[in-house]
Amino acid sequence: MSLQNASIKVTEFVITGFDTTKYPVQVGVFILIVFIVAVLANTLNIFIIIYDKKLHKPMYLLICNLAVVDLLSTSSVSPTMIGVLVTGVKSISYVPCLIQMFTFHLGQVMETFALSVMALDRLIAVSCPFQYHSYLTNPRIVVLTYILWIVACAFVSFYPASVIPLRHCYSVLKYNFCSYAAVLRATCVDPNYYFNIVATIIFFLSFSTFSFICLSYFGIIYFVKLSSNNDRMKIGSTCLSHLIVVTCYYVPIFVIALLTRLGVVLTLEERNGLNIGSILIPSLVNPFVYCLRTKEIKNGIINMFTKVATSSGSAYAMFSPAVRHFGGRAGSCPPFWMPHQKHSPLALPGHTAPERLLPHHPTASTADPALFPPTTALSDPLIYHPLALHCCQ
Structure with a gap:
């Protein structure tokens, strides 16, 4: 009490x-x-x-x-x-x-x-x-x-x-x-x-x-x-x-x-x-x-980080030529732009640039592997025995 x-x-x-x-x-x-x-x-x-x-x-x-x-x-x-x-x-x-x-x-x-x-x-x-x-x-x-x-x-x-x-x-x-x-x-x-x-x-x-x-x-x-x-x-x-x-x-x-x-x-x-x-x-x-x-989870982690690394490498490879062009001496147009008309008001001094810039999508025969690296396909999932499917290998 x-x-x-x-x-x-x-x-x-x-x-x-x-x-x-x-x-x-x-x-x-x-x-x-x-x-x-x-x-x-x-x-x-x-x-x-x-x-x-x-x-x-x-x-x-x-x-x-x-x-x-x-x-x-x-x-x-x-x-x-x-x-x-x-x-x-x-x-x-x-x-x-x-x-x-x-x-x-x-x-x-x-x-x-x-x-x-x-x-x-x-x-x-x-x-x-x-x-x-x-x-x-x-x-x-x-x-x-x-x-x-x-x-x-x-x-x-x-x-x-x-x-x-x-x-x-x-x-x-x-x-x-x-x-x-x-x-x-x-x-x-x-x-x-x-x-x-x-x-x-x-x-x-x-x-x-x-x-x-x-x-x-x-x-x-x-x-x-x-x-x-x-x-x-x-x-x-x-x-x-x-x-x-x-x-x-x-x-x-x-x-x-x-x-x-x-x-x-x-x-x-x-x-x-x-x-x-x-x-x-x-x-x-x-x-x-x-x-x-668990093999499947371990492979999933590896595949995820591989995709991230591949995407980062592809993005760097696509934009690095443009960076080298605009950051260096005067040269030709960036490789991923195709000129369609000459004597454009957008042209830099000493350049002949296009009036309208359109992205160039190269075909498989003309693609520059440095610009457009081939994507690596992930391995197909394996077919397991119903018991082995759940075995931690």
Whole structure:
């Protein structure tokens, strides 16, 4: 009752989770570098999948969804941590704090959903390779993704819905950012009741999704035993990327949970390191795993940069003769203009220039290769076996 009477109106919170960090600027710069690399890598993956129509397939749509989830997770909290460590700005307004809490936990829930759906995709690709494209189509993947986002929002909406009506007795958050535990401990109520509810939700989501992933791989292992050695290599290649991503996400979570259950007392720096690692490592590792191990995405990146380089080289080659003409001594007309009439008032001193300039489009026999370089056609897409199509070669 005394705490309720001592409640205050909070307009902003002060984040003090990094107060005991020995080298805050160095840690902040490290987080900043990881954050920038993760954002650029995930954005590049999304752009490549959207840009290349050959990648408009269920598997790559799921990879694109995972990249969006990684962007949401790391972008929700990293700027706040960087601001606290590098610039020393520890305050955050009340409403942005609640938004950060919602988006962070939404990203965590969607990460489990995305990994589960990708496990289902691998199971169908291995067990039913010839029926894969009839079972998983682009419209079905899009609808399933929308449903998962709606379900995740429904689960996570409990966090702000349970915190907003409560009165606050503290404006200091002894955490790295605005998580649910941080905001709830700043209220005037006993947090155990709410923690039990959240623990039930987290356990249900984590146990169900992780169990589904494990069952999917049990099915994959069963089909591996029935396959030839060549097919086993393909199956192992197509599942390795997903296994790496699952490991990077679940290992930090299980380590924190196991240490907590065993009663191991962690220092604030150790707990901060585990929490930051569980946020940044998956967002950083996921795009590189799928970029380096997925042949189609890697080829898409190479083709995109090749097109950009070829376009830049072609534009320079077309305009460089004109630049050399107007920047040097008097000479003949620019090679890409054809004179049609003489003694024009547009003529420069000592020149006979055309009265009306029309672009000259040379034919294949008269084209100057320095001016009009031949375009290099990209290689035709290969036709893969339905199973090999989804193998990360």
